Amino acid sequence: MINITLPDGSVRQYQEGVTSFEIAQSISEGLARNVLAAKVNDTVWDINRPINEDAAVQLLTWNDDLGKNTFWHSSAHLLAEALEELYPGIKFGIGPPIENGFYYDVDLGDRQFSQDDFAAVEKKMLELARNKSEFTRREVSKAEATDFFTEKGDEYKLDLIKDLADGTITFYTQGNFVDLCRGPHLPNTSFIKAAKLMNVAGAYWRGDEKRKQLTRIYGITFPKQKELTEYLERLEEAKKRDHRKLGKELELFTFSEKVGMGLPLWLPKGTLLRERLEQFLRKAQTRAGYQPVVTPHIASKELYVTSGHYEKYGADSFQPIKTPNEGEEFFLKPMNCPHHCEIYKTRPRSYKELPVRLAEFGTVYRYEQSGELHGLTRVRGFTQDDAHIFCRPDQVKEEFTKVIDLVLYVFKALGFNDYTAQISLRDPENKQKYIGADEAWEKAEAAIIEAAQEKELRTVTELGEAAFYGPKLDFMVKDALGRKWQLGTIQVDYNLPERFQLEYIGADNQKHRPVMLHRAPFGSLERFVAVLIEHCGGNFPIWLSPDQFAILPISEKYQEYAQQVKESLEQEDIRGYIDSRDEKIGRKIRDAEVSKVPYMLIVGEKEQENNAISVRKHGEGDLGSISVGEFIGMFKSKIAELLNN
RNA sequence: GCCUCCAUAGCUCAGCUGGUAGAGCAACUGACUUGUAAUCAGUAGGUCGUUGGUUCGAUUCCGACUGGGGGCUCCA
Missing domain, CATH: 3.30.930.10 (Bira Bifunctional Protein; Domain 2)
Structure with a gap:
């Protein structure tokens, strides 16, 4: 019997050779269904690998980063298997998990690969996943590993093997795909229920721009289709917040080719x-x-010679500005x-x-x-x-x-x-x-x-x-x-x-x-x-917002009153504009909402009579009618709240 | 800098396999004088990023350049 220490500190006894999967089973069925990998002492292991001595074991699921890593690492192998089936003879670099998914660097030879090919690969991945192929681990000698990839003609794997010590090399096989890999992996491919390729890009072999550029294919997979859908929705949401898009929409900044x-x-x-x-x-x-x-x-070249930056960055900088005088050189700071x-x-x-x-x-x-x-x-x-x-x-x-x-x-x-x-x-x-x-x-x-x-x-x-x-x-x-x-x-x-x-x-x-x-x-x-x-998301704190209010007169009859309100606010250093267009109030509100102005101040007959404004907050709606003075007080105390923490 | 994809009106985009372009919004003009997320009608706006080539003919095909996206490398 061996002692297995679990993360909560409890110690359980098991037969020598017990697997993490069996440990999970002994705890609960649900856990056994969800366990993807296990941290045995400080190393992450396959859950079907026998444990032969006392150890601390942490069972890893989709909720653990290391569990996700294992899931995505296996997914990278699945991607490679799919690619090999679809494009026989291609060569493989590395295929690690990353923060959101995984990638595989492949040498496709003369083949072109673009987004148009994603669907076919995704389909093949899911088809292979349904085969429920087991990931099997095998220790191999360096000579055997070298022979295998020499025969396969994969110089990248050979390059990797070259740096590995004999006795530490393992292969993982699922279906017809064999890969040099330290592991660990999922028990089988059927855990992967949803797959999506995200991107293709070039990447140099071993990050060295002098070496061959491989095709890096990014993908992500999930244990449930629903999680993929949610992930893609989140990405859409993030795109809406992209500062380049909002910067243009909110007229904050621009770039010019000229x-x-x-x-x-x-x-x-x-x-x-x-x-x-x-x-x-x-x-x-x-x-x-x-x-x-x-x-x-700008500053004289001498300044940067003294600082040492000239020597280190001079050649990679904007080149010097020359004056009519011989030998004078200035650098942009x-x-x-x-x-x-x-x-x-x-x-x-x-x-x-x-x-x-x-x-x-x-x-x-x-x-x-x-x-x-x-x-x-x-x-x-x-x-x-x-x-x-x-x-x-x-x-x-x-x-x-x-x-x-x-x-x-x-x-x-x-x-x-x-x-x-x-x-x-x-x-x-x-x-x-x-x-x-x-x-x-x-x-x-x-x-x-x-x-x-x-x-x-x-x-x-x-x-x-x-x-x-x-x-x-x-x-x-x-x-x-x-x-x-x-x-x-x-x-x-x-x-x-x-x-x-x-x-x-x-x-x-x-x-x-x-x-x-x-x-x-x-x-x-x-x-x-x-x-x-x-x-x-473009909704700046009110003290930073470029326009802090928009005065929206109901009709042009209230233009003059709107102007009065604006002046009162400007005296208090609150900045905004009057929407004096010949439009209906609904339209003015819509446009102000879209441009993310924090406060819309609606002025019409009622407001003019009562010397008031109707306040509408961005994203929240109508707050009712108050006096200009009250608004100023509220506005200022909000800012104070944000800044005096 | 390298690989890859992209480039049509101010903006967002349509335009099948080559026959000189269209929508919505914005702009402008007019009417409406308006009460909490788009009033109606009309007008104008593009040498289809630039530049070579293929072709009787290029927005459409090919190349180069410029700019942009994604990634690699780099980052005082």
């Missing part, structure tokens, strides 16, 4: 939104002791920090005045690869809500904590509740890759971790993800389509103070080198606005 790709043009409404965000952060930064500065859009270093250096600094916090909404230009551009989230010209904090080494932790506070304040005011903080530390194996003293790094890394803990952030720690000049903490959020974006960032920098020879005079009357922190709560205004649009 201006150039990746260079957004902010329309009046988008500009209002942006300026309100800036004002909001400016205020918060003033409270937090930042000093605004302004620096030009790709970042604000070198300028801020020069501001710091403008006079000697005492330890007493540190930290110095210099803030700038600085517009920068970076030559991003054309294929990487995407709406407002990835552009070639953007404005960072940048600031650089120059402080003493002993102030790093406190400053870090203060920045986290600021970022959390911003997130909270804007309703971002779903974010994670990624802490990027250096690779402990490769310390020589990084600039700065070992001791300083250790201190800074500890400071970041402690600060994050104290603020109770949900964090993931990535070793080796630090920049060469210092560790960092990034706030990540997801957009409507589930893509992750980095918003706020806080980075420690040991490099620039060194390169710019920054100094302060310490209490000991000696020169010391300050530590520099880069930080940007929004990251860039462009990206932040994009994520915000998707986050709220």
Whole structure:
């Protein structure tokens, strides 16, 4: 008998060689029907694999990420089997599960594969799934594995096998399809009841652009048809929130072929939104002791030679601007920090005045690869809500904590509740890759971790993800389509103070080198606005909404009264417009609803007589008639509620 | 930058296998003077992204370019 420890801590005894499936059966029929894989100690296993010694076992179902992984991994094999049947002789790369589904990289030879072929493949997958083919695991020797794929002529699998150690290689077979695979897999294919191919794209073999490009086929599968339907509905919903679509509909921003790709043009409404965000952060930064500065859009090449960016990025940047004078070269500013270093250096600094916090909404230009551009989230010209904090080494932790506070304040005011903080530390194996003293790094890394803990952030720690000049903490959020974006960032920098020879005079009357922190709560205004649009589906918090009200006169007889109302509101800094078109009220309401104006103020005979307005809230409907003064009071207290948290 | 798909009126889209384009909305004009999600009628608007080629003839077929979508690579 062996002891099996379950996740609730209970221990059960089973015969040696018991499978996870049998364990599930012994617990409940329902569980046995739903179990997809099992975590045995720390490895995920097939549920029909015998367990021969004491172990901790966690049964995994569709509700576990690891269960889903197994489901989708097996689905990738099913996709491969279907493709092989339909297109004999094709070769296979890798086919892993991903966050939403799975993909398989295949070499289709000269064959074309497009969306038109999806239906046939989906049909074949479901047909094969119904065969209830078992996934059988088999350990093979390296020689056998090599022989198998040599005969099959699949150089990609051979390339993979080359890097595997003999004795650790396993094959999985379902139906007629044999694949090199570590597993685990579902017991059989019949669990897969719904399948949909999502996308085809090119992907280099092993992510190396010098190697052959394979066809990557993305798909997703579910244990129930209904779940697929729901998933597709969610995707439709997400598409409606796409910031590129809403940005156009709400007239926030646009792009012009003539201006150039990746260079957004902010329309009046988008500009209002942006300026309100800036004002909001400016205020918060003033409270937090930042000093605004302004620096030009171009700078002499020498600045970037000093900062080291020229050497590292010069060739991949927008190329220099030349003047009529021989040898003079200027670069479009790709970042604000070198300028801020020069501001710091403008006079000697005492330890007493540190930290110095210099803030700038600085517009920068970076030559991003054309294929990487995407709406407002990835552009070639953007404005960072940048600031650089120059402080003493002993102030790093406190400053870090203060920045986290600021970022959390911003997130909270804007309703971002779903974010994670990624802490990027250096690779402990490769310390020589990084600039700065070992001791300083250790201190800074500890400071970041402690600060994050104290603020109770949900964090993931990535070793080796630090920049060469210092560790960092990034706030990540997801957009409507589930893509992750980095918003706020806080980075420690040991490099620039060194390169710019920054100094302060310490209490000991000696020169010391300050530590520099880069930080940007929004990251860039462009990206932040994009994520915000998707986050709220275009229904901005009222303090940010470009038009905060729309006055809708019943007929043109009330135009004059509408104008009076508008002026009263504008005096209180509430912004909006009068819809004075010659249209029926129903039409005006509809158009205002579609354009997502938070408040519609209807004025007609009754309102004019009573010196009132009828308030209709976007998405909610008629709130009844109140005086303009009452409306102003309500409006202002709503904003205060959102901002003073 | 690479692979792949796409490009028709301001917007959303139709246009079968090649014979120089159509709808709805928006715009403009007129009528209606309106009470909580689209009043009616009329007018105007396109060298079918650009550019080569095939053809008697190209929005339609082929190539290149530009821009966009999806992905790969990269990201101070």
